[in-house]
Amino acid sequence: MALEPEHAQEHPHHHGAHENPFVPHQVSITKIKAETTDVNTFTLAFTDPDVRDEYEYSAGQYNMVSLPGIGEAPLSISSSPERRGEFEHTVRFVGRLTNAWAGLGVGDTLGIRGPYGRAWPLEEVRDRDVAIISGGTGIACIKPAINYLVDHRDTVKSASVLYGAKSAAELVFADQFGSWEDRGVSVHLTVDKGRALDWPFHVGVVTTLFEKLTVPPSEAIVMMSGPEIMMRFCVFDLLERGFSPTNIYLSLERRMDCGVRMCGHCQIGPKFVCQDGPVFSYDEVRHLFGVVA
Numbered sequence: 306m307a308l309e310p311e312h313a314q315e316h317p318h319h320h321g322a323h324e325n326p327f328v329p330h331q332v333s334i335t336k337i338k339a340e341t342t343d344v345n346t347f348t349l350a351f352t353d354p355d356v357r358d359e360y361e362y363s364a365g366q367y368n369m370v371s372l373p374g375i376g377e378a379p380l381s382i383s384s385s386p387e388r389r390g391e392f393e394h395t396v397r398f399v400g401r402l403t404n405a406w407a408g409l410g411v412g413d414t415l416g417i418r419g420p421y422g423r424a425w426p427l428e429e430v431r432d433r434d435v436a437i438i439s440g441g442t443g444i445a446c447i448k449p450a451i452n453y454l455v456d457h458r459d460t461v462k463s464a465s466v467l468y469g470a471k472s473a474a475e476l477v478f479a480d481q482f483g484s485w486e487d488r489g490v491s492v493h494l495t496v497d498k499g500r501a502l503d504w505p506f507h508v509g510v511v512t513t514l515f516e517k518l519t520v521p522p523s524e525a526i527v528m529m530s531g532p533e534i535m536m537r538f539c540v541f542d543l544l545e546r547g548f549s550p551t552n553i554y555l556s557l558e559r560r561m562d563c564g565v566r567m568c569g570h571c572q573i574g575p576k577f578v579c580q581d582g583p584v585f586s587y588d589e590v591r592h593l594f595g596v597v598a
């Protein structure tokens with residue numbers, strides 16, 4: 306088994322091509338911000354200044370993040386890649402490892418391997434209408450793409466964010482929506498209050514925002530993240546409205562242990578979500594979503 310993953314050759318500036326990809330680099334927590342009752346954003350900086358200077362990532366990539374003695378998990382990088390020296394992870398506390406994160410404070414350290422994975426196709430958005438569709442904590446992985454649209458709004462024809470969560474209290478990054486709007490990115494929100502919270506019902510609510518999408522569908526670029534059932538309903542609705550399967554991109558989440566195409570846990574047919582994804586065009590993964598009429 307080769308110790309050198311493909312990505313190390315493609316991106317030699319990421320931690321050096323000759324390093325063992327399984328050895329994490331230490332980061333320390335410089336800031337913690339509560340987003341909701343069970344989601345925090347952690348700002349992190351590498352303790353080694355050389356690594357800090359070299360570390361680069363693209364919007365949509367993730368890190369394998371570890372707490373010694375507890376475990377490791379994939380987490381999307383939620384900050385803008387244009388910000389150097391520090392980066393952010395936005396974490397929902399769901400289990401053994403992430404609940405341990407809930408007890409961390411400024412100055413505590415973590416291990417980071419990465420960045421890994423395929424990014425959002427921002428090279429394709431120039432002069433296009435761009436729609437971001439997201440649900441729940443899924444907005445963490447797509448937030449760097451939103452940051453890009455906010456910072457480069459003049460390079461795209463239009464930019465909208467359609468975002469849904471179960472309740473207003475569960476909307477992540479709520480304090481930033483106003484500044485996105487101020488800079489020309491329209492934000493449309495939906496929450497599902499007080500009714501039965503099964504997924505199909507929740508998803509129905511997100512798709513009702515689609516009437517806000519007044520752009521001509523055939524050339525528009527759509528980037529989507531959230532629960533897979535939500536993305537399924539959204540994709541089918543978009544296709545009916547005339548959006549193209551090759552212009553709809555989505556980020557998939559799978560259990561993954563290595564991040565470097567070795568362990569096989571995240572394999573879907575010939576594709577490894579850890580490196581061929583997590584961002585795919587709908588066209589590439591349509592078999593996962595069943596037959597589309």
Ligand SMILES: Cc1cc2nc3c(=O)[nH]c(=O)nc-3n(C[C@H](O)[C@H](O)[C@H](O)COP(=O)(O)OP(=O)(O)OC[C@H]3O[C@@H](n4cnc5c(N)ncnc54)[C@H](O)[C@@H]3O)c2cc1C
Pocket residue numbers: 367376377378379380381382394395396397398399400401402403404442445446557558559560561583
């Ligand atoms: C490419 C990628 C990017 C990711 N980015 C992020 C991110 O930016 N922020 C983030 O919070 N998470 C993200 N995740 C999910 C994150 O990796 C898991 O939540 C984490 O591994 C859970 O580890 P744990 O040990 O805390 O939970 P475990 O102890 O392994 O799981 C405890 C329970 O929680 C359930 N569970 C696990 N994951 C989730 C989940 N995502 N949602 C709901 N229930 C879950 C399990 O099924 C289990 O029942 C990402 C996953 C992938 C594959």
